[in-house]
Amino acid sequence: MTSSLSRKGAAAAVGVFLIIVVIVQLLPFYVSLTSSLKERTDRSSQWVFPVADIFFGNFQSAIEDGNILRAIGNSAIITVISTVLVCVIGALAAYPLARRLTTFNTGITLANLGLIMIPPLSILVPLYTLLNQMQALNTYWGIILVMVTTQLPLSIFLYTAFMRSLPISVEEAATVDGANRLQLLFGIVFPMLKPVTATVVILTGVAVWNEFALSGYILTRPEMQTIAPAIASFFSVQSSNLPAASAASLLAVIPVLVAYLFLQRYFIKGMVAGAEK
Amino acid sequence: MSTIVPRRLPGRRRKGSTPLGGASINLLYVPALALFAVFTIYPLVNGVALSFTNWNGYSAERSGVGLDNYFRLFSDDTFRLVLVNTFIYGIGSTIIQQVLGLGLAVALDLKIRGRNIARAIIYLPVLVSPVVMGTMYYLLFQYNNGAFNDIVIALGGERVAWLSDSSAAIAIVVVVNSLQFVGISMIIYLAGLQSIPGELYEASSIDGATAFSQFRFISIPMLQPAFATSIVLNLIGGLKLFDVIQVLTGGGPGYSTNSVSTLIGVAYFDNQSAGYASAMGVVLFIVIVIFTLALNTLLNRRRLDQA
Numbered sequence: 001m002t003s004s005l006s007r008k009g010a011a012a013a014v015g016v017f018l019i020i021v022v023i024v025q026l027l028p029f030y031v032s033l034t035s036s037l038k039e040r041t042d043r044s045s046q047w048v049f050p051v052a053d054i055f056f057g058n059f060q061s062a063i064e065d066g067n068i069l070r071a072i073g074n075s076a077i078i079t080v081i082s083t084v085l086v087c088v089i090g091a092l093a094a095y096p097l098a099r100r101l102t103t104f105n106t107g108i109t110l111a112n113l114g115l116i117m118i119p120p121l122s123i124l125v126p127l128y129t130l131l132n133q134m135q136a137l138n139t140y141w142g143i144i145l146v147m148v149t150t151q152l153p154l155s156i157f158l159y160t161a162f163m164r165s166l167p168i169s170v171e172e173a174a175t176v177d178g179a180n181r182l183q184l185l186f187g188i189v190f191p192m193l194k195p196v197t198a199t200v201v202i203l204t205g206v207a208v209w210n211e212f213a214l215s216g217y218i219l220t221r222p223e224m225q226t227i228a229p230a231i232a233s234f235f236s237v238q239s240s241n242l243p244a245a246s247a248a249s250l251l252a253v254i255p256v257l258v259a260y261l262f263l264q265r266y267f268i269k270g271m272v273a274g275a276e277k
Numbered sequence: 278m279s280t281i282v283p284r285r286l287p288g289r290r291r292k293g294s295t296p297l298g299g300a301s302i303n304l305l306y307v308p309a310l311a312l313f314a315v316f317t318i319y320p321l322v323n324g325v326a327l328s329f330t331n332w333n334g335y336s337a338e339r340s341g342v343g344l345d346n347y348f349r350l351f352s353d354d355t356f357r358l359v360l361v362n363t364f365i366y367g368i369g370s371t372i373i374q375q376v377l378g379l380g381l382a383v384a385l386d387l388k389i390r391g392r393n394i395a396r397a398i399i400y401l402p403v404l405v406s407p408v409v410m411g412t413m414y415y416l417l418f419q420y421n422n423g424a425f426n427d428i429v430i431a432l433g434g435e436r437v438a439w440l441s442d443s444s445a446a447i448a449i450v451v452v453v454n455s456l457q458f459v460g461i462s463m464i465i466y467l468a469g470l471q472s473i474p475g476e477l478y479e480a481s482s483i484d485g486a487t488a489f490s491q492f493r494f495i496s497i498p499m500l501q502p503a504f505a506t507s508i509v510l511n512l513i514g515g516l517k518l519f520d521v522i523q524v525l526t527g528g529g530p531g532y533s534t535n536s537v538s539t540l541i542g543v544a545y546f547d548n549q550s551a552g553y554a555s556a557m558g559v560v561l562f563i564v565i566v567i568f569t570l571a572l573n574t575l576l577n578r579r580r581l582d583q584a
Contacts, residue, residue: 014384021381022398024456028413031424035416046416046424093306100302108306115317117565119517121538122558125334125551126323127316149316152309181302210406212520213538217546228408232524235412242416249409256404264397 029253032246040243058247062234066248067222071230072255074219078140078226079208082147086204087197089148090155091190097156098163099171109160115153120213128217138224143215147208155200162196163189198266209256227252321562327555334551346556355532356540356557363536363561365447366454366522367515367568373455374511375504378462383492385463386470396467400460407457411524414453415440418525443533446526450534454521458514462507469503470496505576509569516565537561 031046038044039055062068097109127146128137136142166189174188212228219225225233231252235245328346332339350356381399385392402410417424418439426436440446477495486494519538522528528535528543535543537557544554 011389014387015389017380018384018389018395021377022395025399025402027424028402028410028417031416032413043422045427046422047427089308089312093309096302096305100300105303108310115313117513117562117569118317118321119538119558119561119565121517121519121541122562123317123320123324124541125545125555125558126320126327128545129334129551130316130320130323145312146316149312152312156309206404210404210408212406212408212523217542228406228520231406231412232408235408235415235524236527242419245412246416249412252409253405257401260397260401260404 029250032249035243036247036250038243040241058243059251061241061244062248062251066234066244067225067230068227068234068248068251070223071225071227072251074140074224075209075227076255078144078147078215079205081140082144082151082208083201083204085144085148086151086155087200090152090200091159091193091197093152093156094159094163095185095189097160099168109157112153112156116157120150124214124217127214131218136218138219138221140224143218143226146214146218147211150214151204151207154203158196158200158203159193162193166192202263202266205259206256324555324558327552328559330552331550332552333549334545334554335549339552342552346553347560349553350556350560355535356537359532359535359537359540360560360564362447362534363516363518363538363564366451366518366536367512369448369451370455370458370515370518371508371511373451374459374462375508377455377459378507379466379500381459381463382466382470383496386467396463399463402457403460405457407454407520408524410453410457411521414449415525418449440526441530443530446530446534450518450522450525453525454515454518457521458511462511465503465507465510466500469500473499501576505573508576509572512568512572513565516561516568537564 034049035046036058037054037056038050039057042050042055044050097105097112131137131142131146134142136145170192171184171188174184179187210228211226212232215226216229216232219229231245231248234248327339329341329343330339331342331345385396385399420426420436420438420441423439425439429435429437437445439449473496477499478491481491481495517538518536519542522534522536522539523542526534528539532540532543538561541554541557541561544550544557
């Protein structure tokens with residue numbers, strides 16, 4: 001009797017704990033939604049949802065003054081191209097690292113993991129100088145090469161680990177059947193990589209879409225800005241116009257949110273795979 | 278025996294090599310290595326070289342100053358403060374994320390209604406740019422008309438200047454960063470819990486173990502690899518912290534909430550001391566390497582002890 005009572009109490013405590021954390025996690029989204037739907041002159045509390053008179057003008061001014069649509073477009077171009085390159089270059093690089101285990105290649109595998117530790121800001125000064133000399137500041141190709149380089153170590157790591165788990169006998173059988181090197185790679189190995197590629201696409205896509213530290217310094221011209229720096233600069237210029245800043249923030253979240261709703265299973269799976277080193 | 282067999286018969290390969298053949302398949306990683314060489318290694322080496330100069334970031338002139346930048350770093354009160362902040366951001370976030378993440382994982386591992394939606398909501402902020410999270414949290418903490426100050430006033434208190442007090446602002450940055458990324462720790466621990474064989478719990482409950490002792494003596498030891506992954510990931514993330522600070526406090530009031538990362542941007546672009554900024558970058562990198570290696574050694578040794 002007492003044990004079933006204390007069990008009920010424990011279950012209630014767990015429920016309350018979870019509800020509190022869920023509310024806390026939704027709070028910032030709720031508050032930016034309410035303030036983005038009110039006029040700037042509206043001084044009512046942010047807790048109050050404007051049920052009677054919803055105002056969409058903040059979204060309009062975020063789009064017109066904040067250049068938010070342009071920034072979303074830039075982010076989309078940079079994210080898609082970088083992600084494709086990270087998958088292709090990463091999968092290619094992983095093959096010899098997974099299948100030809102010389103001392104040199106093992107060394108490269110280890111060094112590749114070490115690259116993950118380098119903080120982007122600690123190479124900012126020389127990287128900025130280099131891009132300046134290459135005339136790559138404020139260009140798509142400049143930022144794409146930088147994004148690909150910063151995201152490659154994780155992708156190479158994931159592809160290498162996955163390829164090592166694949167049985168080598170399939171490749172041996174194909175060689176016996178007379179497949180040449182290119183046929184082997186593109187016909188046999190790459191098609192087996194679909195599950196790990198889903199993980200790499202999600203991790204790379206989210207990281208590049210949200211990147212701020214390097215893109216903020218490399219892309220300074222307003223028409224080249226990506227979404228995170230665009231929000232940051234819109235926010236610092238418009239700090240008196242918070243409703244528009246929250247509208248801009250919500251616009252930046254929508255694409256990720258839509259992807260998350262449809263691909264939630266893959267997101268969580270991908271995150272686990274990415275985290276379990 | 279092996280002397281009789283020729284080293285390589287036609288159509289037979291040495292063990293460990295690939296059906297693709299010889300060393301030429303190493304060509305496949307050349308594009309990746311070329312990118313690393315140009316955009317990571319060269320800047321890293323160049324950054325170390327720049328840290329021994331007094332370069333201002335744009336002029337053609339620079340001269341070697343030896344270790345002066347490094348001596349200056351450690352007599353610079355601002356840098357010392359910012360280094361301490363960086364440790365607080367790194368260690369503080371790591372602690373909150375482990376405690377909360379493990380708690381959430383244990384709770385959401387139970388068969389309760391709505392656990393999938395709860396997992397999805399708690400994980401959601403991981404996908405949002407820290408810049409966006411910072412902007413959204415600013416609405417909660419702002420002085421005038423801020424959501425939290427509305428509550429304070431409703432309770433009869435005075436408005437609190439949350440972000441103008443440096444200790445409070447540092448705590449807020451830690452909490453915001455922890456809440457945003459607690460979903461990663463939660464997922465890592467959930468995966469860890471789900472990989473523990475159920476028989477262990479069944480056998481121990483036949484022996485009369487309580488839920489708490491099961492958690493202490495089965496779950497915690499079996500989660501050792503998950504601890505290592507989650508702690509190292511969170512610590513590296515916290516020590517690199519940049520975006521949230523930039524949006525939420527801009528490093529202020531004064532320099533008091535900067536991390537090493539945000540101070541590098543200030544030193545390079547605002548104060549035109551590129552050499553000095555490079556020295557900070559080198560120190561930050563070394564700090565992260567030391568923390569990661571120390572943690573790896575520590576966590577691996579603990580795992581061996583448990584075995």
